[in-house]
Amino acid sequence: QEPGHEHRETLRSMAKAAQKGGVGVVGLMPSVSPPTDHDGVVRTLLHGARTKETGVRFVPHGALSLGLKHEDIAPMGELEAAGVRMVSDGGKPVRDTRFLRRVLEYAKNFDLPVHLTPEDPDLSKGALAPEGPESTRLGLPCVPDVGERLAVLRAGEFARLSGARVVLYPIVTAAGVSALKQLQSEGVSIYGGTALPYLVWSVNDLKNYDSLYRLTPPLSRPGDVEALCEGVRDGTLSFLATGHRAVNLSEKETELAVAEPGMAVLPHTWSFLHWLHQNRNISMMTLVKTM
Numbered sequence: 001q002e003p004g005h006e007h008r009e010t011l012r013s014m015a016k017a018a019q020k021g022g023v024g025v026v027g028l029m030p031s032v033s034p035p036t037d038h039d040g041v042v043r044t045l046l047h048g049a050r051t052k053e054t055g056v057r058f059v060p061h062g063a064l065s066l067g068l069k070h071e072d073i074a075p076m077g078e079l080e081a082a083g084v085r086m087v088s089d090g091g092k093p094v095r096d097t098r099f100l101r102r103v104l105e106y107a108k109n110f111d112l113p114v115h116l117t118p119e120d121p122d123l124s125k126g127a128l129a130p131e132g133p134e135s136t137r138l139g140l141p142c143v144p145d146v147g148e149r150l151a152v153l154r155a156g157e158f159a160r161l162s163g164a165r166v167v168l169y170p171i172v173t174a175a176g177v178s179a180l181k182q183l184q185s186e187g188v189s190i191y192g193g194t195a196l197p198y199l200v201w202s203v204n205d206l207k208n209y210d211s212l213y214r215l216t217p218p219l220s221r222p223g224d225v226e227a228l229c230e231g232v233r234d235g236t237l238s239f240l241a242t243g244h245r246a247v248n249l250s251e252k253e254t255e256l257a258v259a260e261p262g263m264a265v266l267p268h269t270w271s272f273l274h275w276l277h278q279n280r281n282i283s284m285m286t287l288v289k290t291m
Contacts (some may be wrong), residue, residue: 012050028060029091101162167192201222204222205218232286246262
């Protein structure tokens with residue numbers, strides 16, 4: 001048995017999907033089962049790409065806390081020695097500010113960037129759409145964009161306090177981009193990125209309640225999509241990720257509210273990039289450099 005969720009995707013099938021999509025390096029979030037909080041899991045993930053066969057290399061991100069419970073700091077020295085180059089909250093925002101400060105200060109000792117999810121877990125709980133006229137019209141539970149803005153500013157202040165390098169992903173709102181740009185202009189060591197689907201689709205694509213478009217966080221409003229694209233163009237958003245999260249067809253072929261969030265993006269990466277170049281006025285050079 002290997003780390004992850006094998007009923008959805010194996011390490012081999014992920015490597016094959018990346019190969020099909022023309023992706024040579026795949027970053028792996030630590031929210032596998034068991035989490036990437038010790039060197040044994042890191043080694044398994046590193047070898048899982050079968051690089052000689054597929055030409056794909058896996059880069060596991062370490063868990064910043066044991067079990068991703070955000071109670072005890074993970075052994076970052078051990079993780080770094082095993083090949084980890086960044087630690088992450090695994091998509092589970094850290095509520096405890098005292099613990100967050102300790103994590104950032106500890107990570108700085110190993111010169112490890114810390115990935116944080118720019119989300120307020122209380123404001124975003126159960127959300128299927130961004131707050132606005134679209135969510136009202138569709139009758140969907142929603143999340144206000146102030147939640148992302150507050151999360152970005154909070155992370156920025158802790159980056160300033162600790163001197164650690166903080167990576168925010170995924171940023172999905174204009175408010176988040178604006179807050180990030182403000183912090184960067186002040187010299188804070190903070191970086192942000194988003195995922196390809198948030199540059200392509202918007203909340204308007206939920207008009208038929210198609211569970212294919214159920215993502216976490218939810219798809220943004222059209223104005224947010226343009227702000228994200230501009231953030232990529234001007235460098236505020238310094239990296240793009242596929243946002244790949246494979247799910248079973250049976251988990252998608254159900255009502256929007258109970259469908260599993262996620263989308264298999266890896267095998268279609270170059271199709272996404274070509275579409276963005278043609279339809280979002282982002283140069284192919286910029287897209288390739290930020291991937």
